[in-house]
Amino acid sequence: MIEIFVEGKQPKRTIELTVIAQDPSVTVGGRIVTAPVKVLAEHLLPGPLGHRIRVVDYDATKRTLRAPGPLEQLDDLTVADRFAKASDRTLVTDPDFHSQNVFAIAARTLDHFESALGRRVPWSFREHQLYVVPHAFEEANAFYSEEDHAVFFGYFEDVDGKTAYSALSHDVVAHETTHAILDGLRARYALPGLPDQPAFHEAFADIVALLSVFSVQGVVENLLGTASKSGRIKSASVTDEDLRQTALVRLAEQLGESIRGTRTGLRDSVNLPTGAGWKDLDEFREPHRRGEVLVAAVMRALLHIWTGRLEAITTDPTVDRARVAEEGAKAADHLLGMAIRAVDYCPPVEFEFEDFLDALLVADQEMDPDDAFGYRAAVEHAFNEYGIERPETPTIDVLHDRLVYSGFNYTSLRSSPDEVFRFIWENRATLRLDPTIYTFVENVRPSTRVGPDGFVVNEVLVDYVQSLRGRPNEIAKRLGPAFELPASLPADTEVQIWGGGVLIFDQFGRAKLHQRKAIDEPLRQAARLRYLADQGLRDREGRVGFSLGIGAGQRFAELHANATRSPEAW
Amino acid sequence: MAGPGRIRLRMYQVGFGDCFLLSFEYARAVGGRDARHVLIDFGSNKAAKQGSDLTATAKLIKDHCGGKLDAIVLTHRHKDHISGFGTAESAKIIGDLAPDLVVRPWTEDPKAKSKATGKAARAFVDSIDRAQDFAGALAQRIGSARGARADLRDAAAAQVKNPKAVANLDSWAKAGKGTYVSIGDESGLGRLLPGVTVSVLGPPTVDEWDKILSYRASDPNYWLGLRGALSRGRLPIDASVESDEEVPVGAIGPERWLVNRMRSQHLGLLQRIVNTMDDTLNNTSVILLFEVDGKSLLFPGDAQIENWEYVLSNYPKRAAIVQKLSGVDLYKVGHHGSRNATPKLSLFGLWTQGPAARHPLTSVVSTREDAYPAKSEATKVPQGALLTALKKRGDLHATHTLAEGEAYVELECAVTPRGHFTRTN
Numbered sequence: 005m006i007e008i009f010v011e012g013k014q015p016k017r018t019i020e021l022t023v024i025a026q027d028p029s030v031t032v033g034g035r036i037v038t039a040p041v042k043v044l045a046e047h048l049l050p051g052p053l054g055h056r057i058r059v060v061d062y063d064a065t066k067r068t069l070r071a072p073g074p075l076e077q078l079d080d081l082t083v084a085d086r087f088a089k090a091s092d093r094t095l096v097t098d099p100d101f102h103s104q105n106v107f108a109i110a111a112r113t114l115d116h117f118e119s120a121l122g123r124r125v126p127w128s129f130r131e132h133q134l135y136v137v138p139h140a141f142e143e144a145n146a147f148y149s150e151e152d153h154a155v156f157f158g159y160f161e162d163v164d165g166k167t168a169y170s171a172l173s174h175d176v177v178a179h180e181t182t183h184a185i186l187d188g189l190r191a192r193y194a195l196p197g198l199p200d201q202p203a204f205h206e207a208f209a210d211i212v213a214l215l216s217v218f219s220v221q222g223v224v225e226n227l228l229g230t231a232s233k234s235g236r237i238k239s240a241s242v243t244d245e246d247l248r249q250t251a252l253v254r255l256a257e258q259l260g261e262s263i264r265g266t267r268t269g270l271r272d273s274v275n276l277p278t279g280a281g282w283k284d285l286d287e288f289r290e291p292h293r294r295g296e297v298l299v300a301a302v303m304r305a306l307l308h309i310w311t312g313r314l315e316a317i318t319t320d321p322t323v324d325r326a327r328v329a330e331e332g333a334k335a336a337d338h339l340l341g342m343a344i345r346a347v348d349y350c351p352p353v354e355f356e357f358e359d360f361l362d363a364l365l366v367a368d369q370e371m372d373p374d375d376a377f378g379y380r381a382a383v384e385h386a387f388n389e390y391g392i393e394r395p396e397t398p399t400i401d402v403l404h405d406r407l408v409y410s411g412f413n414y415t416s417l418r419s420s421p422d423e424v425f426r427f428i429w430e431n432r433a434t435l436r437l438d439p440t441i442y443t444f445v446e447n448v449r450p451s452t453r454v455g456p457d458g459f460v461v462n463e464v465l466v467d468y469v470q471s472l473r474g475r476p477n478e479i480a481k482r483l484g485p486a487f488e489l490p491a492s493l494p495a496d497t498e499v500q501i502w503g504g505g506v507l508i509f510d511q512f513g514r515a516k517l518h519q520r521k522a523i524d525e526p527l528r529q530a531a532r533l534r535y536l537a538d539q540g541l542r543d544r545e546g547r548v549g550f551s552l553g554i555g556a557g558q559r560f561a562e563l564h565a566n567a568t569r570s571p572e573a574w
Numbered sequence: 575m576a577g578p579g580r581i582r583l584r585m586y587q588v589g590f591g592d593c594f595l596l597s598f599e600y601a602r603a604v605g606g607r608d609a610r611h612v613l614i615d616f617g618s619n620k621a622a623k624q625g626s627d628l629t630a631t632a633k634l635i636k637d638h639c640g641g642k643l644d645a646i647v648l649t650h651r652h653k654d655h656i657s658g659f660g661t662a663e664s665a666k667i668i669g670d671l672a673p674d675l676v677v678r679p680w681t682e683d684p685k686a687k688s689k690a691t692g693k694a695a696r697a698f699v700d701s702i703d704r705a706q707d708f709a710g711a712l713a714q715r716i717g718s719a720r721g722a723r724a725d726l727r728d729a730a731a732a733q734v735k736n737p738k739a740v741a742n743l744d745s746w747a748k749a750g751k752g753t754y755v756s757i758g759d760e761s762g763l764g765r766l767l768p769g770v771t772v773s774v775l776g777p778p779t780v781d782e783w784d785k786i787l788s789y790r791a792s793d794p795n796y797w798l799g800l801r802g803a804l805s806r807g808r809l810p811i812d813a814s815v816e817s818d819e820e821v822p823v824g825a826i827g828p829e830r831w832l833v834n835r836m837r838s839q840h841l842g843l844l845q846r847i848v849n850t851m852d853d854t855l856n857n858t859s860v861i862l863l864f865e866v867d868g869k870s871l872l873f874p875g876d877a878q879i880e881n882w883e884y885v886l887s888n889y890p891k892r893a894a895i896v897q898k899l900s901g902v903d904l905y906k907v908g909h910h911g912s913r914n915a916t917p918k919l920s921l922f923g924l925w926t927q928g929p930a931a932r933h934p935l936t937s938v939v940s941t942r943e944d945a946y947p948a949k950s951e952a953t954k955v956p957q958g959a960l961l962t963a964l965k966k967r968g969d970l971h972a973t974h975t976l977a978e979g980e981a982y983v984e985l986e987c988a989v990t991p992r993g994h995f996t997r998t999n
Contacts, residue, residue: 540913574914
């Protein structure tokens with residue numbers, strides 16, 4: 005018998021599931037805006053339970069574990085999109101839809117990362133699956149809890165007696181999932197560092213959330229406002245400033261509505277005036293507030309890229325609204341990919357905003373050397389507008405340095421931290437690393453992706469850390485006279501300082517780039533210790549620079565529940 | 575009329591709580607009396623380890639004011655500020671001192687709900703009541719417990735209403751006069767204290783400053799819902815990591831692991847709810863500034879950053895007030911020395927800049943070190959960094975470092991000729 009090829013029967017890479025595009029409060033024509041999103045096809049179980057994301061509907065307030073509804077299996081890898089035509093009432097009240105919504109948005113967010121990075125992305129907790137809990141408790145809060153391997157979404161009754169579910173807010177789900185993913189990529193960002201570090205966790209989660217909402221089909225078009233009968237809007241109304249007002253400000257306001265009071269940061273971000281003035285203001289030492297600067301810079305880059313893409317099509321007095329929206333969604337999608345790839349090039353410790361700019365530019369340069377649309381210039385310009393410049397010690401090209409390769413095993417170098425450590429050991433002088441300082445290779449991660457020219461870019465990303473601990477005066481002695489001991493640090497405190505970097509190997513196994521935050525950097529170390537001591541960020545034993553003394557889960561919970569961890573506090 | 579020649583302040587050892595007797599002494603008797611006395615708060619959450627009880631403190635107050643109180647100020651309704659007015663023996667003694675005036679924040683006014691102009695303000699007043707009902711029910715449900723559950727119970731119990739104390743304050747206010755104040759109001763204290771100007775710097779009303787609301791606290795339905803959930807046994811306050819009598823939920827496997835984790839997480843959630851309530855009540859605190867011929871004293875109750883923020887950054891008449899605050903001579907440390915109640919930049923910052931930095935500042939703090947179960951150094955009460963900073967600015971007098979048997983700290987300051995606050999006992 006000859007097997008006949010039947011259209012639609014071959015296994016798919018993705019399936020479509022309906023999600024709420026933004027939030028149930030955002031309606032068009034009186035109806036909640038939904039959109040189908042693509043998630044990786046897999047053998048799903050009811051829950052939904054997938055190989056990376058496991059929805060568990062336990063409600064700790066009601067103390068009930070709800071059994072999920074059945075999935076309608078269309079074929080091996082495809083389940084029916086049960087809620088494609090569901091009524092608004094069903095969307096809001098059916099817990100199975102809530103489960104699908106969190107599953108699909110979390111899976112889509114993870115997929116964004118995996119396709120941009122060209123590899124599977126691990127969770128920080130050495131398990132394969134992340135629990136996602138759509139009705140975790142009755143509280144207007146949602147947070148990632150590392151020790152529970154979970155992301156929790158709360159719900160609450162609002163003033164009118166209606167229940168509001170954080171699991172139905174697209175940006176909240178994407179934001180919390182991003183915390184979990186970033187924690188897997190850069191676990192040390194949750195530990196005490198420079199003020200930019202906790203700010204980055206919040207900012208990056210917001211950036212991913214905003215850009216991913218932006219790239220959902222139909223969202224931008226709704227934001228752009230009314231068009232003429234033929235679907236056109238004035239070309240003069242799509243300048244940087246117009247689009248900021250119509251698209252970004254409106255979107256931020258809508259997202260801000262989703263969980264009252266806890267998400268006003270987005271609105272503040274898109275309205276943040278350009279300039280470096282924030283650096284001198286104490287209020288910007290608070291992580292959320294500080295993070296707004298980075299969000300603002302990326303949103304500005306989005307506007308620059310978007311308007312750049314529109315130049316060719318706005319020569320007539322009017323322009324097709326759908327086309328403007330499509331260009332916006334494309335710009336967002338591209339920028340999201342750039343932002344995600346940049347994380348691989350960011351230092352594993354001692355992160356500063358300028359490192360993110362450097363990583364954005366270098367990572368994109370490796371992927372797309374030509375930059376035909378001028379994306380990198382747009383990004384650099386936007387960051388510069390907020391006073392964020394490339395660092396004085398940027399990522400350096402080490403391809404032409406005299407590095408020793410003889411005796412190394414190419415395959416081992418792609419997978420073994422010990423082999424990479426040996427490489428660092430043998431090349432310490434060229435790499436300018438002091439071997440007497442504790443040094444540890446934490447991750448060796450191969451990455452494969454396809455550049456815009458269709459060719460494959462193969463890389464191995466290695467991150468290592470260095471650390472020293474001792475009394476403040478011992479640290480001062482080690483770092484030399486330029487290190488100014490913070491006055492707020494008692495002499496008998498035990499402190500820990502860090503350095504580290506990323507080494508990037510090319511497809512031939514040669515080290516090509518070195519991103520480095522030297523441990524012997526007295527000004528940075530002094531700034532970090534001053535910040536930690538001033539903010540009272542100590543561990544349970546009163547030590548500075550080790551941990552924050554409470555579990556990461558509780559910390560994120562507090563940070564979100566109480567968005568005003570003010571610089572006015574002691 | 576001649577003003578007072580001397581100011582005397584007594585801070586009583588009440589453990590974790592506040593109790594201050596502020597006295598103004600006149601060289602020439604006014605109305606037949608040579609001193610006027612204001613009692614600011616009288617409560618305790620956790621008695622001092624070897625301290626006197628509330629009755630003994632009340633007797634001391636009676637001695638110190640010579641049998642007559644001019645006014646009582648209740649900064650806010652928390653147990654550690656009000657309990658002395660509710661306990662039968664201590665309240666009897668205070669009642670006999672026949673205060674002429676009782677000053678309380680606007681949120682205590684039974685008519686606040688009908689007077690409030692906006693929906694938000696009405697809901698807020700309503701929600702404080704509901705929140706306290708919830709706290710009471712929560713504390714009761716936990717009952718006897720150890721560890722984290724006991725900490726939660728104590729934190730909830732500290733929020734509970736004290737109807738006896740409120741009734742007593744009401745009856746004293748009825749016999750004399752009662753005022754409910756918000757920023758800029760006339761408290762009535764000035765009229766009772768010849769030569770003393772008293773300004774009310776907080777709390778703002780909701781219409782003026784909605785930051786004193788936190789989202790949850792402003793929603794009575796939320797508390798109602800929690801209370802309902804509690805009475806229906808839905809809130810798993812019995813769940814804890816220590817308890818193994820729990821009925822397991824779900825089939826064995828990964829879900830069971832998560833469910834067990836979430837049950838212990840829930841204690842953290844309830845703790846956050848109680849913390850929010852605590853912050854909200856603190857922010858209803860009356861902030862008073864007393865001024866006597868070049869000397870000034872600041873009593874902010876437990877006001878936290880959100881309450882302070884209005885007068886320091888947004889109040890239309892703030893310029894003159896900020897000017898006065900920078901020259902304060904005595905500061906009652908807000909909220910027992912917690913990290914959120916002495917705004918580091920906008921208030922403490924005033925005392926470290928320009929000529930104000932050379933002006934001696936005396937601080938008094940009534941606190942107890944182990945009353946707040948600190949999760950970390952950062953949330954400890956009192957905050958070491960704050961106390962250290964205050965000590966650098968001048969003398970700091972504290973109750974938690976008093977020796978066994980020391981029942982109070984007494985400070986005096988001459989107005990004419992101008993002196994400093996010095997300890998006299």
